[in-house]
Amino acid sequence: MTLRRRALSTVAMVGALLMAAPALAQVQTIAADARTALSPGLHDAGQLASGMALEHSVAPPPGFFDPDALFAVPQTQAEREAFMAAARANPPKYTPLALANSDMAMSNGRLFVGNFHGFNAYDVSKGGTPELILSVVCPGGQGDLSIHGDLLFMSVEQNRGRVDCSVSTDAGDNSGDDVNAARFRGIRIFDISDITAPRQIAAVQTCRGSHTHTLVPSPSDPNVLYVYNSATAGVRPTGELSICSGGQPGDNPETALYSIDVIKVPLDNPAAAAIVNRPRIFADRTTGQIAGLWTGGSAGVASQQTAQTNHCHDITVFPEINRAAGACSGNGILLDISDPENPARIAEMFDPDMAYWHSATFDNTGSKVVFTDEWGGGIGARCTASSPATWGANLVATIDGNYLRGQSFHKLPSVQGATENCVAHNGSLIPVPGRDLMIQAWYQGGLSVMDFTDPKKPLEIAFFDRGPIEAQRLIVGGSWSAYWLNGRIYSSEIARGLDVLKLVPGEHLSAAEIAAAESVMRDEINPQTQTRIVWADSPDVAGAYLDQLGRSNTLGEQLAGQAKSVVDGWRAGTADKAGAAAAARSLTVSAASATGADKARMEALAGIFTRLAG
Secondary structure: OOOOOOOOOOOOOOHHHHOOOOOOOOOOOOOOOOOOOOOOOOOOOOEEEEEEEEEEEEEOOOOOOOHHHHHHOOOHHHHHHHHHHHHHHOOOOOOOOOOOOOEEEOOEEEEEEEEEOOEEEEOOOOOOOOOOEEEEEOOOOOOOOEEOOOOEEEEEEOOOOOOOOOOOOOHHHHHOOOOOOOOOOOEEEEEOOOOOOOOOEEEEEEOOOEEEEEEEEEOOOEEEEEEEOOOOOHHHHOOOOOOOOOOOOOOOOOOOOOOOEEEEEOOOOOOHOOOOOOOOOOOOOOOOOOOOOOOOOOOOOOOOOEOOOOOOOOOEEEHHHHHEEEEEEEEEEEOOOOOOOEEEEEEHHHHOOOOOOOEEEOOOOOOOOEEEOOOOOOOOOOOOOOOOOOOOOEEEEEEEOOOEEEEEEEEOOOOOOOOOOOOOOEEEEEOOOOOOOOEOOOOOOOOEEEEOOOOOOOEEEEEEEOOOOOOOEEEEEEEEEEEEEOEEOOOEEEEEEEEEEEEOOOOOOOOHHHHHHHHHOOEEOOOEEOOOOOOOOHHHHHHHHHHHHHHHOOOOHHHHHHHHHHHHHHHHOOOOOHHHHHHHHHHHHHHHHHHHHHHHHHHHEEEHHHHHEE
């Protein structure tokens, strides 16, 4: 979520439009459905699900919920002026979103949930209701988290952040206009080796704080971890942090804008973590001009207000292919991270329908990337009947060498109400072999699973939604992040707590596909650090491919029956090796004349049968 001023920008430039690769697929029709009119309520709102089921809903822990902290968004200029006047006359107890849940990470059966007030940890190893095992009060911003071994990293961006995690009560002291030696904005590092007593062991100050961050392992030194820091706030005074100064490059070539921070963490001495580079990843590759990408402003025939590219919101890395995808306010970019200390931009794209490039998710091969557009900053009702279908949506792009090419837009296919903040937000892959599936949060639009196997024709295959918090006022809430984490979907609900959901078989997803996804387990999961998914051979994985081929009606009746017989016998414990070998040969022949995803599925299934026969 990004609470920000409208970017200072110029009218759309012809040169930047020429480098655009707009998404060309059909525009969705967003219609009202059963989700549109769900009844309101904070803890008793109406619910609807398809293809998934809510298993557990856990209320916020003590100290992390107060009804007075719920944020009602002013909707008119008069309401905004009244809100500001009241705040000046009588400073409120809470800043907007002061107790909101945010991003998540998982490690060794423990789920860590960030919050503007600190973070909480839950034991989810037993498969039942998540058990709260830790609460840490440490305010200072949305508190995005990552885990590496016994280290927890936390983003801090707001002026109220303090080095010692204390709670500031002086409103003037939170303004940022003063210089305060106790202020902290940057990356905190905690030692969580004793989960009952986490210790802050480092606090790396940065010029714009930290909105989000990404962990990047060193490819050559196991003792080194890098952190890519992304920040969206203003630049701190030089008097508070000497390396900082603001302004546009024409006036100040040393400006802290137009860069990210690269922090190096020596794992044998994490207290020595420090910024080692502030690369100018937005520079013009020909002239070296620092502000080399989109300048912001009105774009497209509908005059979408687009953000200026002077920072990244999220950077997602895929170390196994030495690439990172950056959602960088006015552009989507692709980085070469083979030298993680010196990331280099190799591609960029612009689309006039993208107001604010927010996050990025690769497919499992690294040949596609889903960029999200947080139009309105996450606090607006952007899924109403009058909201354009290409604004506040996902943009599915393909990676063609050193080029990003937009293929389609996909938006939540359900009209939401005027009191529901709704726009594309955080998600992750669901590890179903043979398909590209992404579970995603849409704030009060709920959760949605998108199939983008065909990048030109993404579609929704499952969802979960609640009604608005209130019927008459827009109270900010809903799912901040929805991630597939070791067999379940975890959703950090801004106002309501933590949800745990499971997938259920149906028209679009088979029991074998779900079982294959649930078989993929990892000790540590940081969604912005993607790792390649690998499936062990099993009847479920083979059955998943077979179900997909059946869904597309690609196999003939004889071959489908032959393959099914092999899978059924294998599942029953009496694998037919000769039958597997014969099916593998037939699949290989059929794959030679197939195309696209079905060709890959046939080849993968043939490979499984060949190994089974051997």
